[in-house]
Each structure stands twice: as C-alpha cells, then as structure tokens.
Amino acid sequence: MKRLHRHLAAAFFIASGFAALVPTGTHAQDASPVVEYRKGLMDALRIHMGGVTAATAGTAPIGHAEYHAVAFERMAQALANVFPEGSGGPGSRALPAIWENRGDFMDKVTAIQMAAARLVTASRTGDAEQIGSAAQAVRATCGACHNPYRAPAN
Ligand code: HEC
Numbered sequence: 781m782k783r784l785h786r787h788l789a790a791a792f793f794i795a796s797g798f799a800a801l802v803p804t805g806t807h808a809q810d811a812s813p814v815v816e817y818r819k820g821l822m823d824a825l826r827i828h829m830g831g832v833t834a835a836t837a838g839t840a841p842i843g844h845a846e847y848h849a850v851a852f853e854r855m856a857q858a859l860a861n862v863f864p865e866g867s868g869g870p871g872s873r874a875l876p877a878i879w880e881n882r883g884d885f886m887d888k889v890t891a892i893q894m895a896a897a898r899l900v901t902a903s904r905t906g907d908a909e910q911i912g913s914a915a916q917a918v919r920a921t922c923g924a925c926h927n928p929y930r931a932p933a934n
Contacts, residue, residue, distance in 0.1 A: 810870065810871060811870060811871025811872055812867065812869070812870075812871075812872075814862065814864065814867050815867060815869075815870075815871055815872040815874075816871075817862060818862040818863070818867075818872075818874075821855055821858055821859065821862055824851070824852075824855045825852060825855050825856065825922070828848040828849075828851050828852035828855065829848075829852065829915065829918065829919065831844060831845075831847070831848030831851075832845050832848045832849060832852070832899070832903070832911065832915050833915065835848065835908075835911070836908040836911050836912045836915065838908075842906050842908060842911075843906070845903040845906075845911050846900070846903040846904055848903075849896070849899045849900045849902075849903035849911075850900055850903075852896055852899065852918075853893070853896040853897060853899070853900050856889075856892045856893045856896040857893060859889050859892065859893075860886070860889050860893075863878055863879075863885070865879050866879065873930050873931040873932075873933070874929065874930065874931075875928075875929050875930065875931050877928055877929055878929050881928075884928075885925070885929060888921065888924055888925040888929070889925075891921045891924065891925075892918065892921040892922070892925070895914070895917045895918040895920075895921050896918060898914050898917065899911070899914040899915060899917075899918050901914075902914035902915075
C-alpha cells in the first residue's frame with residue numbers, strides 16, 4: 781500500500797467494498813465521504829473532551845461530564861470501523877502505516893475505548909478530581925495514535 785499513488789489508493793478503496801459510499805462525481809482533490817466522516821468523528825472526540833473539561837472546571841455543571849463521557853465512549857467505539865484499507869489519500873492525514881501495522885493500530889483503538897470506559901465510570905462519581913485524571917488518561921491515547929499514524933498538518 782505504501783507506494784501506491786493517490787488515485788490507485790482510491791481505486792483500492794473502492795474495490796474494498798466502500799464503493800457505495802463514494803459518489804461518482806467526487807473531485808480528485810476532495811476528501812472522500814469516508815474521510816470526511818472520520819474527521820467528523822475525530823472532531824466529536826475533541827468536542828466531548830472539551831465538554832468533560834468544562835464540567836471539571838466548573839464552567840458547566842459537573843453532571844455534564846457524564847453526558848460527554850458517554851457520547852465520547854460511543855464515538856471511540858465507532859473509530860474501529862472508519863479506517864477501511866487504503867482510505868488515506870486526498871484530504872486525509874491518515875498515514876499508510878495504519879494499514880501496514882494494522883494490529884498495532886487496532887491496539888491504539890482498543891486503548892482509547894478502554895480509557896473511555898474508565899472515563900464514563902469516573903464521570904458517575906461526580907468527583908472533578910477523579911474525572912480529571914481519567915480524562916488525562918484518555919488524552920494520552922490521542923497522542924499515542926496520532927504520533928505514529930497521523931501526518932503533521934501542512
Ligand atoms: C487509533 C488512532 C487514533 C486515536 C486514538 C485518536 N485519533 Fe484523532 N486522528 C487519527 C488519524 C489517523 C487522524 C487523521 C484522519 C484523516 O485525516 O483521515 C486523526 C485526526 C484527528 C483530528 C483532525 C480532524 C480533521 O478535521 O482533520 C482531530 C481533531 C483528532 N484526530 C482528535 C483526536 C482526539 C481529541 C483524540 C483523543 C480523544 C483522538 N483524535 C484519538 C487517529 C486517532
């Protein structure tokens with residue numbers, strides 16, 4: 781996969797069963813719908829972490845930590861299925877290493893899911909300190925995946 785050209789990667793992507801999700805008129809420069817969806821999911825992770833932080837900081841009611849933690853956990857579960865083989869390419873910062881080291885990548889997905897489950901449990905204590913430390917553990921899982929598997933921003 782690693783040396784495939786972008787259009788070849790796109791062809792592979794279509795062959796891998798996601799053709800129905802790719803509109804035929806898509807511009808070569810545009811990110812595919814799967815990439816757009818995945819980015820939206822990542823933004824949701826970021827936003828719900830922000831919600832947890834607001835709750836622990838007293839900006840929002842402490843009870844909101846649970847709402848965000850639960851939503852976050854669901855989004856983390858969705859992560860497992862949004863990196864179909866070869867879905868890098870235009871508009872995406874996903875590195876080919878994702879598909880070269882699939883096992884390790886999936887370990888990173890599991891790590892965020894487990895940290896998210898602990899965040900949900902912590903959020904139900906209503907204790908800002910416990911929630912804050914569980915949130916810190918979640919944040920570590922973002923970087924652990926971004927460092928090896930996400931290209932730097934341009
Ligand atoms: C298992 C790997 C993995 C984990 C865990 C992960 N990310 Fe990502 N993230 C990626 C990859 C890969 C991309 C690049 C996706 C693309 O451009 O196709 C990305 C992109 C992003 C983006 C940019 C989205 C955009 O609009 O371009 C944000 C924001 C982000 N991640 C936030 C987070 C936060 C916050 C966490 C933790 C709470 C997190 N991610 C956890 C792999 C991960």
